[in-house]
Amino acid sequence: MEIPVFTIDAFTNLPFKGNPAAICPLMHELSDDLYQSIASEINLSETAFIIRTNPSDSFSTGSRFRLRWFTPTSEVNLCGHATLASGAALFRHHNNVNPTLVFETRSGDLAVTKKGEGYLMDFPLNPPAPEDPNAFRDIIKVAVGNHPVQDVCLSPSTKKLMIRLADSCDRSVLTSLKVDHAALLSSEKSGRVKGVIVTMKGSPDCQPGYDFYSRYFAPWFGIPEDPVTGSAHTVLGSYWSEKLGKKKMLAYQCSRRGGELELEVRDDGRINIAGQAVSVWQGKITL
Structure with missing residues (x-):
């Protein structure tokens, strides 16, 4: 065959x-x-x-x-x-x-x-719900170290944990993260989390005008870091649309390979990803 x-x-x-x-x-x-x-x-x-x-x-x-x-x-x-x-x-x-x-x-x-x-x-669209960071202290420590965190949310439908870095962080903080994937895997065994999104506010005033940045790690599925993740943006799109007050957004995933996504959150509870x-x-x- x-x-x-x-x-x-x-x-x-x-x-x-x-x-x-x-x-x-x-x-x-x-x-x-x-x-x-x-x-x-x-x-x-x-x-x-x-x-x-x-x-x-x-x-x-x-x-x-x-x-x-x-x-x-x-x-x-x-x-x-x-x-x-x-x-x-x-x-x-x-x-x-x-x-x-x-x-x-x-x-x-x-x-x-x-x-x-x-x-x-x-x-x-998979809207995340706010969570107490203390409930995910170990996984947050492995993912972002001592960098300041502004929000922690969980999308129960996708089991993706979203960690938002503080706005005081430069984009280089996100791009330079070195995540120990074995440690990430061992830090969460409850089954509540199957992927970790780290995100931060973008620079819409600078060309090409990204509204937010992210990286995504899923060692629970055998993927240490995914280069560009559409499913993660069903979570991110919902979160950032609310925070930024925008329906249409341009996003960039800051992996080594990198990728660009155009998003539009719709009124019918779905999202266009282009x-x-x-x-x-x-x-x-x-x-």
């Missing part, structure tokens, strides 16, 4: 930046063990599998597909960059004729629409 695979860098217009995802369009479902083995072999933060919902559809003509995401260690409920990359794979490599594609996922229907040079995703994508290579998996 041969499975086509594309590696696409999401949330960037440059190769080797943004977040790479492996995309595998499949003619039919595989076993869960095989999905996991392929994702472990590819060893990117996510490998996405696109499955036809209608046997009469092709990847060029169909508008609805199933989509599943796997990290090197487990399946996940929501992934932004691999959804963006899945849309890009079908639009770009299969010349899909539809303006919008809908993916059936563990998080419901997710739509990807062509938008200018990039793609726009319709995602759920970005560009670059195809890097394609090949086949032979089994």
